[in-house]
Amino acid sequence: xxxxxxxxxxxxxxxxxxxxxxxxxxxxxxxxxxxxxxxxxxxxxxxxxxxxxxxxxxxxxxxxxxxxxxxxxxxxxxxxxxxxxxxxxxxxxxxxxxxxxxxxxxxxxxxxxxxxxxxxxxxxxxxxxxxxxxxxxxxxxxxxxxxxxxxxxxxxxxxxxxxxxxxxxxxxxxxxxxxxxxxxxxxxxxxxxxxxxxxxxxxxxxxxxxxxxxxxxxxxxxxxxxxxxxxxxxxxxxxxxxxxxxxxxxxxxxxxxxxxxxxxxxxxxxxxxxxxxxxxxxxxxxxxxxxxxxxxxxxxxxxxxxxxxxxxxxxxxxxxxxxxxxxxxxxxxxxxxxxxxxxxxxxxxxxxxxxxxxxxxxxxxxxxxxxxxxxxxxxxxxxxxxxxxxxxxxxxxxxxxxxxxxxxxxxxxxxxxxxxxxxxxxxxxxxxxxxxxxxxxxxxxxxxxxxxxxxxxxxxxxxxxxxxxxxxxxxxxxxxxxxxxxxxxxxxxxxxxxxxxxxxxxxxxxxxxxxxxxxxxxxxxxxxxxxxxxxxxxxxxxxxxxxxxxxxxxxxxxxxxxxxxxxxxxxxxxxxxxxxxxxxxxxxxxxxxxxxxxxxxxxxxxxxxxxxxxxxxxxxxxxxxxxxxxxxxxxxxxxxxxxxxxxxxxxxxxxxxxxxxxxxxxxxxxxxxxxxxxxxxxxxxxxxxxxxxxxxxxxxxxxxxxxx
Numbered sequence: 139x140x141x142x143x144x145x146x147x148x149x150x151x152x153x154x155x156x157x158x159x160x161x162x163x164x165x166x167x168x169x170x171x172x173x174x175x176x177x178x179x180x181x182x183x184x185x186x187x188x189x190x191x192x193x194x195x196x197x198x199x200x201x202x203x204x205x206x207x208x209x210x211x212x213x214x215x216x217x218x219x220x221x222x223x224x225x226x227x228x229x230x231x232x233x234x235x236x237x238x239x240x241x242x243x244x245x246x247x248x249x250x251x252x253x254x255x256x257x258x259x260x261x262x263x264x265x266x267x268x269x270x271x272x273x274x275x276x277x278x279x280x281x282x283x284x285x286x287x288x289x290x291x292x293x294x295x296x297x298x299x300x301x302x303x304x305x306x307x308x309x310x311x312x313x314x315x316x317x318x319x320x321x322x323x324x325x326x327x328x329x330x331x332x333x334x335x336x337x338x339x340x341x342x343x344x345x346x347x348x349x350x351x352x353x354x355x356x357x358x359x360x361x362x363x364x365x366x367x368x369x370x371x372x373x374x375x376x377x378x379x380x381x382x383x384x385x386x387x388x389x390x391x392x393x394x395x396x397x398x399x400x401x402x403x404x405x406x407x408x409x410x411x412x413x414x415x416x417x418x419x420x421x422x423x424x425x426x427x428x429x430x431x432x433x434x435x436x437x438x439x440x441x442x443x444x445x446x447x448x449x450x451x452x453x454x455x456x457x458x459x460x461x462x463x464x465x466x467x468x469x470x471x472x473x474x475x476x477x478x479x480x481x482x483x484x485x486x487x488x489x490x491x492x493x494x495x496x497x498x499x500x501x502x503x504x505x506x507x508x509x510x511x512x513x514x515x516x517x518x519x520x521x522x523x524x525x526x527x528x529x530x531x532x533x534x535x536x537x538x539x540x541x542x543x544x545x546x547x548x549x550x551x552x553x554x555x556x557x558x559x560x561x562x563x564x565x566x567x568x569x570x571x572x573x574x575x576x577x578x579x580x581x582x583x584x585x586x587x588x589x590x591x592x593x594x595x596x597x598x599x600x601x602x603x604x605x606x607x608x609x610x611x612x613x614x615x616x617x618x619x620x621x622x623x624x625x626x627x628x629x630x631x632x633x634x635x636x637x638x639x640x641x642x643x644x645x646x647x648x649x650x651x652x653x654x655x656x657x658x659x660x661x662x663x664x665x666x667x668x669x670x671x672x673x674x675x676x677x678x679x680x681x682x683x684x685x686x687x688x689x690x691x692x693x694x695x696x697x698x699x700x701x702x703x704x705x706x707x708x709x710x711x712x713x714x715x716x717x718x719x720x721x722x723x724x725x726x727x728x729x730x731x732x733x734x735x736x737x738x739x740x741x742x743x744x745x746x747x748x749x750x751x752x753x754x755x756x757x758x759x760x761x762x763x764x765x766x767x768x769x770x771x772x773x774x775x776x777x778x779x780x781x782x783x784x785x786x787x788x789x790x791x792x793x794x795x796x797x798x799x800x801x802x803x804x805x806x807x808x809x810x811x812x813x814x815x816x817x818x819x820x821x822x823x824x825x826x827x828x829x830x831x832x833x834x835x836x837x838x839x840x841x842x843x844x845x846x
Contacts, residue, residue: 159538512681
């Protein structure tokens, strides 16, 4: 076996092969401090321009691009571990360094010397002759400075830095509260009869959750936790209403009450975001963050949500009326409104009655390994690449590094490692990790991220591959069965892989313009277009195969699945619109509510006409809404972009559908005109280049069954 040298600063190691076992809490402070020192010196060297030396694209824009690479690399790896391998020691070290990292990042665009240099370069003959991605970088850099306070007076710059530092701390605390409150709640069930109605897969998961805590060794017990694939099937299937109520009430504790309450944090975050917008000369935070996005401002985004709300409202009301009538018929009670813990349960009952379809029927056809293998083969054929799983190895933190012969290191035993090569040239375009199942040290949700951004061959040089990752919290395996996914979980897998392809297939030579570094309301197009392949017969046949027999989904079951596709589509679309509406209203019109204001009543009023009338009004999900409050910006004032991008993807996929779905010709065109282009051109222009026209809203309404 070959020996592996241990880098002096493992978090800053430039190697493509990341040694996760070396990334331990004890290294964080010294490594990140070193990265800050290097990055600050690079910035100072650029800012201390004498006013006479020749300025070029390379010594100004590209030098700025590269100035903080070591910090980006180290902090990126640490932030990732904060999401997937959280621990007290790591959290303490992360929070200790967070203020310094935030301060450095905030000061880059507030640096007078640096801004003077960029402005001076923009007036040179070379700058005025730039084209393509280089011209785009100059434009984006100037906007980065002007929109982030470069022209502010000194006292305002100082205030802006303070606001950004506090925001970083508060949003990190919000995220920690969500994770900690999720882990603080559990329900132990000793009486199996209470689980009547639960599918065998879901019961097996509850048994596994108990075994994780060494419970039920003598007599079986079932443990409900607040991980999505653990608790939600209880709400959907448990016949015991008292159990559903208990679990629903447990889910309401996330970010609410006790030591992990996020209510005051929300008001503080909203207020600080508004302060930041005011300092930067914007009416509100929405106008600040949307200025460079497709929507342009908060009013336009809110108009989009409200216009779609009006188009959806008749179908939303019809869905509710049908559900309430069904429940009244089944229970004989025509007067009682549904409780929050009843909606998912009775919706599943109605779907089965209406379409003779239960999503649990499809689970056996979606073992996660088979889904991944089929997804890779499908996308290979469409987009022209090859995916191959490589040998991986988990080494306990602090016990490494592993030798090269042992395989590629991963951060958890369940994580897998893959490479992606171009089908024609054989070039190594990128590699990626996949981490699909929940655990206590991992944040909820599903996401894609990147760890290295490569670049295509330039001036005869070698290609540098990209490195990314995809994570989720899907149904785990049990003692007797592999991880069998629901169809909606399969859609999530395809969704995150779409984000990943946007990164791995990037052909932009400037890293900051590559892949997913696009405007926020365009970033979901590549991910959401991938979900469409999960609904076509030809697409499903690549990956939907029974875990025991290998048989494809029978035509009868497929027909029922398609017939039920738009079941409660009005309610589903309205839920997404309600989240976008809440987000925008809080950031546009209700950012200055006094701390301690009644969050639930405010949100309920804002969402009148967007929410189903229930016997008990549930608390607002804002307290656990990490998309909005777990980072200084994130999806804040931008959650509408999921629906915005859904308009784009529904329209764009018609081109695939018209060509037979599995179309290498259309796939190559999408790869060349969208996936490979990153932010090298305006998003609207990229879409227009692919479709030959502007997007058509009717495509989404038609696909969702929401058009007359």
